[in-house]
Every structure is written in C-alpha cells, then in structure tokens.
Amino acid sequence: MSEKIVTAAMVAIGDELLSGKTKDKNIAHLADMLTTAGIELKEVRIVGDEEADIVAAVNALRQRYTYVFTSGGIGPTHDDITAEAISAAFGVPCEYDDEALKIMGAVYEAREMEFTEARKRMARMPRGAAHIRNRVSVAPGFTIENVHVMAGVPAIFQAMLDWLLPRLETGAVIHSKIVDCPYGEGTIGEGLEEIQNDHSDTVIGSYPKFDGETYSTQIVVRSRDTEAIDRAVLAINAMLSEIKAAKATKVQR
Amino acid sequence: MSEKIVTAAMVAIGDELLSGKTKDKNIAHLADMLTTAGIELKEVRIVGDEEADIVAAVNALRQRYTYVFTSGGIGPTHDDITAEAISAAFGVPCEYDDEALKIMGAVYEAREMEFTEARKRMARMPRGAAHIRNRVSVAPGFTIENVHVMAGVPAIFQAMLDWLLPRLETGAVIHSKIVDCPYGEGTIGEGLEEIQNDHSDTVIGSYPKFDGETYSTQIVVRSRDTEAIDRAVLAINAMLSEIKAAKATKVQR
Structure with a gap:
C-alpha cells in the first residue's frame, strides 16, 4: 500500500x-x-x-x-x-x-x-x-x-x-465505511467523540439528516487503513446497540 | 434605484x-x-x-x-x-x-x-x-x-x-436577461465581443451547451440598469438574425 x-x-x-x-x-x-x-x-x-x-x-x-x-x-x-x-x-x-x-x-x-x-x-x-x-x-x-x-x-x-x-501521481486511497444511524446527533454525540478519541487512526464524520420531522445521522469512518475502519465501525455498532437497549428499557418502565 | x-x-x-x-x-x-x-x-x-x-x-x-x-x-x-x-x-x-x-x-x-x-x-x-x-x-x-x-x-x-x-443591508439588484442562441460559441464569439465592447454598461456572459453532438449557447446579459440590458439584447438579436440570413444564403447557393 x-x-x-x-x-x-x-x-x-x-x-x-x-x-x-x-x-x-x-x-x-x-x-x-x-x-x-x-x-x-x-x-x-x-x-x-x-x-x-x-x-x-x-x-x-x-x-x-x-x-x-x-x-x-x-x-x-x-x-x-x-x-x-x-x-x-x-x-x-x-x-x-x-x-x-x-x-x-x-x-x-x-x-x-x-x-x-x-x-x-x-x-x-x-x-x-x-x-x-x-x-x-x-x-x-x-x-x-x-x-x-x-x-x-x-x-x-x-x-x-x-x-x-x-x-498523475496518486497516493494512498482513503477508504470509507458508512454506518446509518437512526438517532440524531444530539443522542450519539458524546459516545461518538469517545470513539473518535479511541480510534485516532480514523477520521469519523457525522452528517445529520432531517426529513422535516425527525433527525437521523450518517456516520462515515475514513482512513487509509481498512482494518482501522473496521475496528471503529465495530465500536460504533456497539454504541448504537447500547442506545437501542437503553431506549427499550425506558419504554418498558 | x-x-x-x-x-x-x-x-x-x-x-x-x-x-x-x-x-x-x-x-x-x-x-x-x-x-x-x-x-x-x-x-x-x-x-x-x-x-x-x-x-x-x-x-x-x-x-x-x-x-x-x-x-x-x-x-x-x-x-x-x-x-x-x-x-x-x-x-x-x-x-x-x-x-x-x-x-x-x-x-x-x-x-x-x-x-x-x-x-x-x-x-x-x-x-x-x-x-x-x-x-x-x-x-x-x-x-x-x-x-x-x-x-x-x-x-x-x-x-x-x-x-x-x-x-441585512442590500444594494442595487443586478438584473439579467437570457437569449437562447442556437449556434455554438465559435460562430458568435467575434460578434458578441463587439457587442460587449459597445455595451460596457452591461456584462455579457456566454455559456456553451453541449448535447453530446452539437453546441448551442445561452447568452446572459446582466446589469443594474434594465434599459441597458434591453439595448444589448436588441444588438444580440440583430447579430443572430444576420447569422441566420448568412447561413440561409449559403445553403441556397
């Protein structure tokens, strides 16, 4: 590479x-x-x-x-x-x-x-x-x-x-993976910042979407190293599962 | 104004x-x-x-x-x-x-x-x-x-x-008129430059269009003075008529 x-x-x-x-x-x-x-x-x-x-x-x-x-x-x-x-x-x-x-x-x-x-x-x-x-x-x-x-x-x-x-001369390609997140940035912001800090070999971007009523987020993980991307995506998915579980518990109560 | x-x-x-x-x-x-x-x-x-x-x-x-x-x-x-x-x-x-x-x-x-x-x-x-x-x-x-x-x-x-x-504070609006021209820029370029020189109270823009086969041009006349625009548009239309007449003569010959 x-x-x-x-x-x-x-x-x-x-x-x-x-x-x-x-x-x-x-x-x-x-x-x-x-x-x-x-x-x-x-x-x-x-x-x-x-x-x-x-x-x-x-x-x-x-x-x-x-x-x-x-x-x-x-x-x-x-x-x-x-x-x-x-x-x-x-x-x-x-x-x-x-x-x-x-x-x-x-x-x-x-x-x-x-x-x-x-x-x-x-x-x-x-x-x-x-x-x-x-x-x-x-x-x-x-x-x-x-x-x-x-x-x-x-x-x-x-x-x-x-x-x-x-x-032209070209360099190392920056790869990316997208995680579609059903929650708004206000819900995931703190967790995502921690993940970014733990995965400094990636650049994690967060792009809010607004359909006129509710917010969702597209999370993009970029890096020249595809394994680093996979590690960060795992951490993001774990965070999203936690949020989902917490919301489910809240509704049951 | x-x-x-x-x-x-x-x-x-x-x-x-x-x-x-x-x-x-x-x-x-x-x-x-x-x-x-x-x-x-x-x-x-x-x-x-x-x-x-x-x-x-x-x-x-x-x-x-x-x-x-x-x-x-x-x-x-x-x-x-x-x-x-x-x-x-x-x-x-x-x-x-x-x-x-x-x-x-x-x-x-x-x-x-x-x-x-x-x-x-x-x-x-x-x-x-x-x-x-x-x-x-x-x-x-x-x-x-x-x-x-x-x-x-x-x-x-x-x-x-x-x-x-x-x-916010706003200024004089820049008005514009569009002339759709069926000829490419190479055909009208010289005439259009003369018109621009004669009508320096306007800015004449020329935007080529290419449909995969032939070129046409969108000519845009801009100015804060609408009468100046009208004068330049008249000159452009006269030029286009001349080109059309010249082409017709050529075909007949």
Whole structure:
C-alpha cells in the first residue's frame, strides 16, 4: 500500500456559478474521482471571470497542494479569460499554441467549418504548457507545472479529467465505511467523540439528516487503513446497540 | 434605484463536501437568494473540518466583502468545530451562550428529551455574537461582525437565511436577461465581443451547451440598469438574425 499523500485544490471559474444561473457539477465530480484515485481534495474556490481573482486563487493554491485543477473560461468568447489569467499567474506570455492551431484547423476543415478568430482563441495557452486531450471537444485543456486547466462544460471537463487522471501521481486511497444511524446527533454525540478519541487512526464524520420531522445521522469512518475502519465501525455498532437497549428499557418502565 | 453595491463571500465547511460524499446544495441556494436580494456573491471557498483552514478563509474574506456567510460545522458532534474556528478568527473566547442554553433547554424539556452535553455544544458561540433564529432547528446560528454562521443541513441553512436576509443591508439588484442562441460559441464569439465592447454598461456572459453532438449557447446579459440590458439584447438579436440570413444564403447557393 502506497503511503504517499497527494493533495489537490480546485478553482471553479465563472460568473454564472456565483450568480446562481448555473449549478456547478464539476466540483462534486472532481471530488469523487480524486477520492477514488487516491488524491485528497483539500480546498475549492469559486471565483468570477476576473483576472485578479483567478490569479490570486491559483497562486495561493498551487504552492500549497500537489495539484490544482481549474474548470471554466477556456472557450472562444470574450468572457473566457482563464488562459490569460493562468499565464499572468505564472508570469509567462499567453500565446497561440502551434500544435493546437494545427490540430484544430484540420478538424474544422474536415467538418467544413470556418476556423474563426473566436475558435482560434481556444488555441491560446501559457508558453510552455502541455495539452490535455479529450474525446469530446476539438480544443485542448492545458497543464502548466502543477496546474491543470480544463473546460467548464461538464461533458468536456469529465472527458479531460478521464484523460488526465491516469497520468498523475496518486497516493494512498482513503477508504470509507458508512454506518446509518437512526438517532440524531444530539443522542450519539458524546459516545461518538469517545470513539473518535479511541480510534485516532480514523477520521469519523457525522452528517445529520432531517426529513422535516425527525433527525437521523450518517456516520462515515475514513482512513487509509481498512482494518482501522473496521475496528471503529465495530465500536460504533456497539454504541448504537447500547442506545437501542437503553431506549427499550425506558419504554418498558 | 439604490446604487449601493453590497458584496458577499461564502465559506462552505465540511470534509464531506471535499470527499465527494455529499453534494453541496447551499452554495447554489445562497447564490440565488443573494442575487435576488441585491447582494453580489463574489467568491466561495469550500474547506474541510480543519480550524486553520476555516480561520484563514474567513479572515481573508471578511476584510474584502460586505458579508461572509458560512455553512456547516455547528452541530453537536466532535467534528463540528466552526464555533471554535470563528472565535479563533476574531480572537475572542468561544463560550456557552446563556440565552441559547435557556431557549434550547426549554425546548428539550418540553419534548421530554435529555439536554445532553452534545446538544449543549450547539449553544457555544464567539463572545458577543448575536443569534440567527430559524423555524426548523432548536439551535441558533450566529452573527459576529459581518460574518454569519449557519447550519450545513440544507433545510436549516435555508430557514436561517430566510430569517437573516431581510435584516441585512442590500444594494442595487443586478438584473439579467437570457437569449437562447442556437449556434455554438465559435460562430458568435467575434460578434458578441463587439457587442460587449459597445455595451460596457452591461456584462455579457456566454455559456456553451453541449448535447453530446452539437453546441448551442445561452447568452446572459446582466446589469443594474434594465434599459441597458434591453439595448444589448436588441444588438444580440440583430447579430443572430444576420447569422441566420448568412447561413440561409449559403445553403441556397
């Protein structure tokens, strides 16, 4: 089992995510995919289409985490400013990439579509960046150092991530087990804290559910060590049995 | 028409949002509600249940924006650390609030439920904080200076926001109109950029849609001035008519 820890952050870019016009789908997808791959997503920032905000977010995060993934702002319209912003973040020129122009030009020609100036915008990237290919869109994403720049359209974001992820370094996968608990957090809180203290080789999360009338709880035990998870789950189940027995006694009285 | 500009940021707190276990629902809801109210959401950060990360996010954002809203981490279990983290961010003690203890104690007594130590945790807040009431949960959220701390359970987050929002200062509402465009961004990109340049009293956003085969675009024109929006929409419609006529001529030839 690899014990290496690989971390990541995401910057989701787009005014539409902050105005409520669009519900983001890429954050949850990236979180799922990274967790499965053994990359720990530590922070997400959503920023608008403003260069200074993108630069600040990317520069803060790329120094703290193994990888930074961005979504959005690499299309052909005037509000797509991510390529410029990432170039500014790294202090390198934003240029038309010859290889991208060639690939895209050939595809548009084959489709009898005009390779407009707008479409050519999608070939711009920071000098020295490498392509992120995908099987959906003609235009590539790009990687510069540890920053991976992908599209905002979910189908394209997912296709780019599918291509990229097997090429990245990954670490020990964090496994998890879920215990569905019929009691609210107020009932289990003290017992669960004790169990967390006794099982410090796991991280125990407690997620309240409210159906409009009563509370229940989903307890999630996470660890890189599956045996440690099993030990904590045993302790949680024992606690839940005790609570059940105590409630039964109370009713009989 | 109020010309005041009121801004906001959000910090969504919880390991479960970063592991992919839970799909956040509060960000999109807050974005919708703030936009309608005339508060401009400028940035969102998602962080895990780690005090240093919460403190860093809240302190960075509360100085930049009129308001900061947080979700998550104010429940009764050991992984609910938001009250401590916010207290640390402001450098004040985190204490049991007398009024909260009194209100919550009375409710639990009426329900014949034990006021456990875990439940009492939900009465802790930074010294000097004011309550955010709600019609769903017994435990209050709280406000300290310009930071509003709310629950992560969506039904409770929404109820707290319903109570809070009418009590906040709001600014000029940003209105918007949507133009559904049957062409992809590569076709309209250049024309749209010209229109944006001619209509700098609006912000024109362009959102590609991809149905697995063809692209279309949703064009969104935003402004505090509804007449400015109408002028830009007219120009966009004229451009789309021109493209349509050009395509028809091409087909006939």
